[in-house]
Ligand SMILES: Nc1ncnc2c1ncn2[C@@H]1O[C@H](COP(=O)(O)OP(=O)(O)OP(=O)(O)O)[C@@H](O)[C@H]1O
């Protein structure tokens with residue numbers, strides 16, 4: 001059997017921002033299905049709605065109209081607490097600015113989301129160590145973010161995103177604040193997570209080289225998906 005399982009689905013999603021008199025129609029009827037084990041790149045010009053789209057996919061923001069399904073559950077019908085629980089369990093988010101907590105060590109940053117999900121502290125600590133080892137930071141787990149390079153901070157952020165074993169990892173311009181060599185190293189981690197760990201990954205980028213890591217490319221313009229196609233042969237599972 002080779003059934004494609006949809007892990008995340010957007011149905012006719014709209015989002016308009018209001019700033020005083022100014023109205024920005026950031027998303028205008030987006031339909032998208034993300035299959036389990038796929039690696040999606042979302043590309044498009046600045047202001048086209050990429051971050052808005054990713055934030056809605058990651059339950060960090062609400063659509064104004066339309067539905068968002070995570071593993072078949074329509075999250076737009078849920079209350080804010082239930083939504084936060086699903087986000088914590090199913091979604092790992094990586095930001096351009098890393099967004100680590102400055103007064104916590106690398107290890108503590110990775111432990112924190114597990115404590116929010118009531119994982120026992122010993123177990124959380126062990127898992128955080130393993131994840132930091134996976135991203136090559138076992139020597140630096142006691143450092144705080146300001147004692148780490150940008151690439152190292154982003155690796156901590158990836159370990160943190162993986163903490164609760166999410167079914168989907170979303171990354172908004174994860175290499176945007178890094179030089180190209182470091183950016184490539186970060187993308188190699190995503191590639192490993194995809195190919196070896198069979199994770200589902202969505203990366204927003206305006207860089208076509210970064211986008212080439214994906215096996216499916218979605219182009220967004222003026223709040224609409226204008227193309228969505230496979231860029232490589234699918235993996236046989
Ligand atoms: N909080 C907000 N309030 C008002 N307008 C917003 C807000 N966030 C985004 N916008 C507007 O919505 C549109 C889409 O923004 P979005 O951040 O999704 O674009 P993007 O494709 O991620 O761009 P970039 O490549 O520059 O990051 C833009 O016109 C932007 O100015």
Ligand SMILES: [Mg+2]
Nearest residue numbers: 050051052172
């Ligand atoms: Mg953006």
